[in-house]
Structure formats: structure tokens, C-alpha cells
Amino acid sequence: MRHRLILNEITHTFEDGGMQRTVLDRLSLQVAEGELVAVMGPSGSGKSTFLSIAGALLKPTSGEVLLDGESMAGKEKQALSDMRLHKLGFIFQNANLIPYLKVEEQLMLVAKLGDMSRAKANDRIGELLHKLGLDHRRHAYPEKLSGGERQRVAIARALMNDPAVLLADEPTASLDAGRGMDVVGMIAREAKERGKSAIMVTHDERVLSLCDRVLYLEHGSLIEKY
Incomplete structure (x- = not known):
């Protein structure tokens, strides 16, 4: 089975009031293509740090992250930026759309940044908007x-460049139960239909039935309870 995202022995520490605090402690995770993994845990347990490291936004103190078999270790800032653009799709708690751009323009901007041809971008935009009921x-x-x-x-927007990995941070927090289930269902279907690996940090127990695995971040490590 192909694992599109692998975290090996990830440790992350930072200084807090003159003391070294360990947030992640030799954390390891493999997410297979087609799989949606939920990560839960109390506030302050390190979920945001974990997601930032998985998404190449933060460098771990030690350990290695592999994206589609390629290590992120030692890569320059521009190379990491390119990996995020082409290989990673981020979905945040708040949509964070650009207020002065129409829906089509939001997606076209991502396509331009990814050097996608206009014809291909138009086709992809039409496909995504139709699939998501936004025509x-x-x-x-x-x-x-x-x-x-x-x-x-x-x-x-997160799917525009057909990323290998989807990372979602509390995507249902501002939605009611029905809309929340719809959103997570879309993420799960995209992972399965297009062979992506997906991780969702969430507090929303209503959507766990749509996930392949549920992990809890406790004492810096991931524990599987379901």
C-alpha cells in the first residue's frame, strides 16, 4: 500500500519561560492513499504544531517528513514553498477567501501560482465547482x-492543483451538523476517488464515522482508539 505522507520519529521542542517544553515526542504516522485520518486531542496538546510540521510550515526539532516519498529535510525555503503549492492542499477552520475575488477568480489564482495553463485551469474549475454543487x-x-x-x-481551492495530501484544520467548526457532515464527506470522497492521503484535526465527534482512523494526540504521541 502506498503511503503519500509519512512522519518518522518527529520531535518538536520549544522554550517556555526558560524551560524546554516537548510538544511532540518521537511521533510517527503513515497515511495511505485513499485514507482520511482524524486527529483529536485537548487544546494545547500540539495538534496545530503537528499539522504545521506535516504541511511543511514548521521544521521539526528532529525526525523526518516524507511527502510522496520525498523527504522535506534540508530543503530550502523556496523548495518547500513549491512542495506546498503542488503537493499539499490546506483547508482551514475559516474559509479565508479573498473578499474582492469571485469564486472562479479564487481558484484561477491558485492555478496561476501553480503554472497551470488557462485551458486546463478552466476545465479544472468547472469540474470542481460541479462536483461541489457550486456551478x-x-x-x-x-x-x-x-x-x-x-x-x-x-x-x-485546496484541490485545485490536485495535491497528493489534504490537511484540514477544524473544517467543520463554523458549520452546523448537516453541513459539517457534507464537508467531511467531500474530503473523504476526494481522498478515495483520487488516491490522496488526508488528515483532519477536529473536535467534532459527529464526523468521525466518515474517517478511516481516529487518533488522539496525547503526551506528544498519537494513540489509536478506534
Whole structure:
């Protein structure tokens, strides 16, 4: 089985009031293609640090992250930025859409940054908006969208460059139960249909039935309870 994201013996420490604090302690995880893994844990347990390291936004104190078999260790800032653009899709708690860009323009910006041809970008935009039920919102500004629609646009933006790995940080926090299930269902289907690895940090127990595994971050390590 192919694992598109692998974290090996990840440790991360930082200084807190003159003391060294260990947030992640030799944490290891392999996420297979087609798999959606939920990560839960109390506030302050290191979930944000974990996701930042998995997404090449933060360098661990020690250990190695491999993305599609390629190590992130020792890479220059620009190389990591390129990996994030082409290999990683981020979905955040808040959609964080650019207020002055229409839905289509939000996605086209990502395509341009990824050097995608305009013809291919138009095809991809049409495909994603249709799949996410947003055809009729193609030319709408974010202020005209509902909360669920904005989150679906954020998912489309994360998928625009067909990343190998999806990382979602509390994607249902601002949604009601029905919309939350819809959003996580979309993430799960995208992982399975297109062979992606997906990790979702969440407090929302309502959506756990849609996940392949549920892990808890405790004392710097991941523990599987389901």
C-alpha cells in the first residue's frame, strides 16, 4: 500500500519561560492513499504544531517528513514553498477567501501560482465547482455565499492543483451538523476517488464515522482508539 505522507520519529521542542517544553515526542504516522485520518486531542496538546510540521510550515526539532516519498529535510525555503503549492492542499477552520475575488477568480489564482495553463485551469474549475454543487456561484463574491458555500469554495481551492495530501484544520467548526457532515464527506470522497492521503484535526465527534482512523494526540504521541 502506498503511503503519500509519512512522519518518522518527529520531535518538536520549544522554550517556555526558560524551560524546554516537548510538544511532540518521537511521533510517527503513515497515511495511505485513499485514507482520511482524524486527529483529536485537548487544546494545547500540539495538534496545530503537528499539522504545521506535516504541511511543511514548521521544521521539526528532529525526525523526518516524507511527502510522496520525498523527504522535506534540508530543503530550502523556496523548495518547500513549491512542495506546498503542488503537493499539499490546506483547508482551514475559516474559509479565508479573498473578499474582492469571485469564486472562479479564487481558484484561477491558485492555478496561476501553480503554472497551470488557462485551458486546463478552466476545465479544472468547472469540474470542481460541479462536483461541489457550486456551478451557480461561479461569479459570486465571498460576501454573497453562505458559510457552507464558502467552505466548499475553500475545499475547491485546496484541490485545485490536485495535491497528493489534504490537511484540514477544524473544517467543520463554523458549520452546523448537516453541513459539517457534507464537508467531511467531500474530503473523504476526494481522498478515495483520487488516491490522496488526508488528515483532519477536529473536535467534532459527529464526523468521525466518515474517517478511516481516529487518533488522539496525547503526551506528544498519537494513540489509536478506534
